Amino acid sequence: MKQRTGALLVLASAVAFGVMPIFGKLSFEAGVGVATLLFVRFAIATPVLWAAVAVKRAVPRDRGPVLRALALGAVGYAMQAGLYFLALERMDASVLSLILYSYPALVTGAAIILRRESASRRRLVALVTASGGLVLVLAGAGVGSLDLAGCALGAGAALTYTTYILVSDGVTKALDPIPLAALVSTGALVTLGTVAASMGALDFGFDPVGWLWLGLAALVSTVAAVVLFFSGMSRVGPSTAAILSTLEPPVTVALVFVTFGEALGAVQLLGALAVIGAAIIVNLPSRVKTV
Numbered sequence: 001m002k003q004r005t006g007a008l009l010v011l012a013s014a015v016a017f018g019v020m021p022i023f024g025k026l027s028f029e030a031g032v033g034v035a036t037l038l039f040v041r042f043a044i045a046t047p048v049l050w051a052a053v054a055v056k057r058a059v060p061r062d063r064g065p066v067l068r069a070l071a072l073g074a075v076g077y078a079m080q081a082g083l084y085f086l087a088l089e090r091m092d093a094s095v096l097s098l099i100l101y102s103y104p105a106l107v108t109g110a111a112i113i114l115r116r117e118s119a120s121r122r123r124l125v126a127l128v129t130a131s132g133g134l135v136l137v138l139a140g141a142g143v144g145s146l147d148l149a150g151c152a153l154g155a156g157a158a159l160t161y162t163t164y165i166l167v168s169d170g171v172t173k174a175l176d177p178i179p180l181a182a183l184v185s186t187g188a189l190v191t192l193g194t195v196a197a198s199m200g201a202l203d204f205g206f207d208p209v210g211w212l213w214l215g216l217a218a219l220v221s222t223v224a225a226v227v228l229f230f231s232g233m234s235r236v237g238p239s240t241a242a243i244l245s246t247l248e249p250p251v252t253v254a255l256v257f258v259t260f261g262e263a264l265g266a267v268q269l270l271g272a273l274a275v276i277g278a279a280i281i282v283n284l285p286s287r288v289k290t291v
């Protein structure tokens with residue numbers, strides 16, 4: 001029962017994360033700018049996460065991990081979110097989702113280079129599979145319809161998230177998940193708010209419906225997604241949670257088709273399967289043999 005509940009929570013989290021690009025695109029259609037979207041998203045999510053911390057009575061006390069978590073949010077997560085939504089403004093959400101989801105293989109590759117993990121056959125297969133899948137996803141879009149700047153921003157988001165995960169390894173062991181999420185969100189809010197205000201980029205003159213999409217991005221795809229994932233992972237373990245999270249890209253692809261009519265071509269679908277398959281291979285328990 002515990003395993004089933006945990007699996008359902010992780011799957012619900014994947015759906016909540018997967019719908020984020022939809023809320024982002026709909027926000028853009030309502031006239032919301034990237035800087036405003038990022039600021040409002042974290043301005044809503046941060047106090048809600050701190051309320052959850054208060055309810056759980058899990059206020060962190062150790063100054064060192066707290067400062068590192070704030071820095072992770074202020075630098076790593078703020079940069080990743082900024083690059084992601086700048087890319088989303090320029091390109092199809094489905095393709096961007098698959099570019100970003102190359103991060104499990106990127107993390108594995110970086111861990112091998114840094115000698116944190118061994119270069120096993122399974123991990124090398126995952127790296128090659130993910131790389132080939134991304135080539136198919138991008139090539140299938142066609143040269144004329146492919147926004148190179150958007151792809152570069154998406155790749156930057158994936159690389160930034162990879163770095164964020166590698167750097168945050170020690171912090172995640174020192175803090176409970178919900179306080180960690182609240183601290184990271186706080187750091188991101190401070191950075192994104194400061195940058196947007198200094199550039200005069202905050203503009204709240206968008207269509208009223210934009211507040212609906214911003215609220216959903218903050219509450220569904222940020223707060224709920226994080227809480228559901230960590231709650232599920234505590235029941236099923238990190239490897240199973242990571243495998244179940246591969247539902248996220250298919251959710252995005254399906255919802256993008258239903259909402260905007262954007263569909264992947266046959267070659268891109270093959271590439272998508274390769275990217276998702278690589279993520280599963282990377283996260284398979286070590287006792288499972290692969291060929």
